[in-house]
Amino acid sequence: MKRTIELFKKYGLLRIIDKEVDIDLEIGHIAYIEVKKDNSKALLFTNVISKKLGKKFNMPVLMNTFCSFEATELLFGKKPDDIASFIDELLHLKPPKGFSKKIEMFAKLFELRKVFPKRENKRGVCQEFIKKDNEVNLYDLPILKTWSDDGGPFITMGQVYTVSLDGSKQNLGMYRLQVYDKNRLGMHWQIHKDGAHFFHEYKNAGKKMPVSIGIGGDPLYIWCGQAPMPNGMFELMLYGLIKEKNPRLVKSITNDIYIPNDVDIVIEGFVDPTKMEIEGPFGDHTGYYTLKEPYPVMDVTCITHKKNPIYQATVVGKPPLEDKYMGWATERIFLPLLKTTAPELIDYRMPENGVFHNLIIAKMKTMYPGHAKQFMHAFWGVGQMSFVKHAIFVDENAPSLSDYDKLSDYILNRISVKNILISEGICDALDHSSPGSCYGGKLGIDCTKDNVDFISKEILDDSKLFEKINNLDNNVSEIKQYKTNTKTPITILKVNKTKNVLKIYNNLKPIKKHTKLLVFIDKAKNDLENIYMLVWRIVNNIDAKRDIFLEEEFIGIDATTKNNIDNYTRQWPGDVECDKKIIKKLQNSNLINVDDEFLKKFYI
Ligand SMILES: Cc1cc2nc3c(=O)[nH]c(=O)nc-3n(C[C@H](O)[C@H](O)[C@H](O)COP(=O)(O)O)c2cc1C
The missing domain is CATH 2.30.110.10 (Electron Transport, Fmn-binding Protein; Chain A)
Structure with a gap:
């Protein structure tokens, strides 16, 4: 020391x-x-x-x-x-x-x-x-x-x-x-x-x-x-x-x-x-x-x-924290060992705001039909990699795995119901969203093929789309669209949940001509502008078997807090949050010197 x-x-x-x-x-x-x-x-x-x-x-x-x-x-x-x-x-x-x-x-x-x-x-x-x-x-x-x-x-x-x-x-x-x-x-x-x-x-x-x-x-x-x-x-x-x-x-x-x-x-x-x-x-x-x-x-x-x-x-909590850097070294050093079970793997990332096991993005060389799906099964079956809940595979032509903006365009242009595999398996003991402890749904998306038809969408601005949504279901309080330039425009919807989100999704089918991927989040404690923390929240809160709705290229993801409305019988845990009085005291004594913007950015 x-x-x-x-x-x-x-x-x-x-x-x-x-x-x-x-x-x-x-x-x-x-x-x-x-x-x-x-x-x-x-x-x-x-x-x-x-x-x-x-x-x-x-x-x-x-x-x-x-x-x-x-x-x-x-x-x-x-x-x-x-x-x-x-x-x-x-x-x-x-x-x-x-x-x-x-x-x-x-x-x-x-x-x-x-x-x-x-x-x-x-x-x-x-x-x-x-x-x-x-x-x-x-x-x-x-x-x-x-x-x-x-x-x-x-x-x-x-x-x-x-x-x-x-x-x-x-x-x-x-x-x-x-x-x-x-x-x-x-x-x-x-x-x-x-x-x-x-x-x-x-x-x-x-x-x-x-x-x-x-x-x-x-x-x-x-x-x-x-x-x-x-x-x-x-x-x-x-x-x-x-x-x-x-x-x-x-x-x-x-x-x-x-x-x-x-x-x-x-x-x-x-x-x-x-x-x-x-x-x-x-x-x-x-x-x-x-x-x-x-x-x-x-x-x-x-x-x-x-x-x-x-x-x-150390202190653990919402990302990014010290485990970001520990996890980065682990990710890099274990790549060759992972290749021993998945030889065509080129590289992978487990971003810290995906809390490592909640999201993996992997680049591979595909040699035969179903190769990416074979890798999903391999990952879900190997050591601690089997905790991974959501895995996205891209081929060798994909942009750098570190360029999240370009990479997400590439992925969204390859998302289709036919390229999605929903399975089940073991979960990390810390996972709270699965219906039972240590076991739950898995999502694999095979983006190694360019086989998605372009379905032209009539893109509306957020306020017009919200108006339409609100007329169909008034549980939605706010929306924001992302990546409307891709084959999979995303709409994030804040909901005041009074009923199961599947019902809201079903009510919203008429907006299919405007968007393709709906992600539902709670109204409280989420910021539609903060992509880093949205990713953290969404991949934390979904169990693929229960929370992903796939129908004719209109995909719904329920990333809200689950309760008895959803037949969720476990206790849903609270967010890790700083004590406001302690923060004030530390600010007053100059032991921390960050402003409210910083506190908001990281949901502190
Ligand atoms: C900051 C931090 C805290 C951790 N806390 C625990 C813990 O309390 N219990 C646990 O089982 N794993 C915990 N882990 C994960 C284990 O250290 C990790 O899975 C390790 O590979 C377990 O080693 P083993 O397979 O030899 O048991 C933690 C990891 C980090 C980075």
Whole structure:
């Protein structure tokens, strides 16, 4: 952490905040706003208190470590695309021809010895200070509460180290942890994750599961924790590959889990598989709260730390946030691995305002009929890619995947009911729009073919079209059209929902000659001019099987909040929002300096 801070200082990427700030909402809000800025910086809070606990902490808090593309590249020490090229080369190693090629390959393979973590038989730097049993007190750490409706304080950048029951596999996962009291944590490994798989092995064997949590050290540890490595592969091998040095591990004091020698803080303990407790709510990276659910509990047996540790944390919520930059590196580095199951894949993007798993746009070379649909099935069936809810495939002639304006024209000129596949499969545990937890609809759009007829539309201006719409159904309060120059003109409609949106869509069929794609959103908390946040809202709120209406090239998308009108029986979560009083206070004390326009732009 100290090296990271020096590095950031050198490159002007750090802001040090010496004013007194509270772990209760204040630090989270400051970091939340900072990382949304164009030129955002990492933040080091040196004067951290908790009014609620009546405490002043003697450790600083580092937020927004992955604050920008520049910072992310510095932390990796190289460009993510270069790491991807190296992985690609390794995956396609061919027998070398000629002596010099043999030497080259030997050198490459020799370098690979640095991938493997090394276990050291000594105390770690992370174990300079040790508190065991009754001395353990999680409230001695500046663990943040980031959102008003959160169930408590949460460790948000915890590296969770576990081993399989037979000891043959090690895992590092980034899972949040809720503080229940001074020595108990809620362990939020979701059902599909490796930590949860190991947990079931221990549960079946009736044994307590050892767990150690690292905080801090090289920021690449936490990045590796969120990387979607295949089951059974220890994420620290990826660390070794990227950093070209063996991760050095030491044994925890009170269990047998090995953790990196140089993390700042370690929390050790055991998860008793017979105990579950309510975890959450928590303002999550979807921009919505995840609601209360039972999760396993970790009993903490020991907390160790370095001399002068730094507590590292993040804040998640509505995009863009730190996970934008973490996710960008993941997207780039995992391209060659994805190509092993989808070889004709050229490139892909998972935009952060699609909350990663809610939207993927992929470019591919098509070789035969149905190729894009084959890829949809492949994606929906592979590891964490199978969480993807909405997938759009374009061919190699499409504009750059980064040029969203041109790309959306290209896609809209290829959208047709005949090119749409609606399927179902697993969903991320955080998904709130599917009718049941972790399972729901999937949408795939094959835009690799130019096979869409141009149906001339009589385009009206927004006010004229609204007049017509209002005469057909008065649930619609406002509209805005986009991309009327394409084969798929879009109309976004704000509704005051008093009935199922399908009924509104059916009433609006007479406007078919004016538009092709209707997207329904709630009247409240949406801005028709803000495309970035509209995309965020829309892809978050739809379950393809329930919410997409396809009829004769007149397509409806219901992206409204669902309730009993829609036979939705789960609880729909609220938006993650800053506390207005805290924002005012931080503005008054100059801890944040953004105007109302900025707050509006990001739905803060
Ligand atoms: C900021 C952030 C917070 C996350 N929080 C959680 C979490 O609380 N629970 C979870 O299961 N996954 C969470 N994830 C995703 C996992 O870290 C990711 O899926 C990882 O690949 C899991 O590793 P595993 O497959 O080894 O379990 C989070 C990711 C990020 C970037």
